[in-house]
Amino acid sequence: VDSLPTEVDDSETIVRVIKSPFHTTGSKKALRKQAFHPPRGGKEVSVIRQMMTDDFCKNKAVEIIEEERARGGSPQPAYQGLAAGSVGFVRGLDATVDDYPTDFIGHAHVSLPEAAETEEPPSPQVLAALDQYYTQMVEHFCFYKDPAPDVQNWSGPSLFVA
């Protein structure tokens, strides 16, 4: 796919790459809320538009993680799998979903209203409200632990969310 419409439609599926074992629970391989936390000081969460195809999502995920692993650090990001959800659902939670093709075609951002402060918690009222949002995201997004992480292309179930 060489280009996508700049407007992300409510009917689209977006895919979150799960890169850390801290973002899944141990044996059940369910997502934790932290899988949808924005980076420090930010409010945007990176996702991939599934319109690019399931194989693209998988291969781009592996490519990005390999680049990050080359930078070092501990523990290194480790590809766990992909989580898929509906744009319309996310927008229904008052988050925004926008195309962000600066890095690569198919990149999009889910954005919260405000950025998180670093190294300090939000007020308890905001903490509770954010938890409600994250809990609904975890419940809505289908997490697929990659059955063949070392193989090119996606071999799990279809990522498309009807």
Add this chain to the structure above:
Amino acid sequence: MSNIYQIGQGQTGSQLRPTVGRTPQPRAQSRAQGLAGVRTRIEESVARSAMKQIEQLDENWDGYGALAIRKSVRINAWAALNTFLEVGLVPDVSPNASGTISLEWHVDGTTSHLQVGRTRFSMYIDQEDVDTQYFEGDVRQIPPVAISALIKATAPAASARITHSDFDYKRGFASN
């Protein structure tokens, strides 16, 4: 003959055993309480293991630009963890990308989240049919009223039914 399910204090659902037409033996009750104690100790070990793993995290530990968890935050979280473990409240412990640490409890209809930072804490207790309670302040002085409120909210289940996510206590957080 009908089954009688004897639910003893401190037992969990998985430890319920049908007793057919007879009173449970004291030895069986003692064994069930012993198992609950073992489970609590395992959960405490899991919580402490998670804290130790958090100590090892460098910058970008989540692959999305997370902050490493600063030592002062870890010390504050250890203090909070020990406080709650002393009263039998075993949390699910997890790091956050913003450099804070979360301690969470999910017990039946109650959800509580304590987030610990460098100087401050925030906490809420959300119970069914009860107004949500909020606490915040100096992280070195988590008020007894917050601890009492959590104990009250989770009782009588606290001693046996504190649940946290299924961190694998043998292997830690699963990795590839």
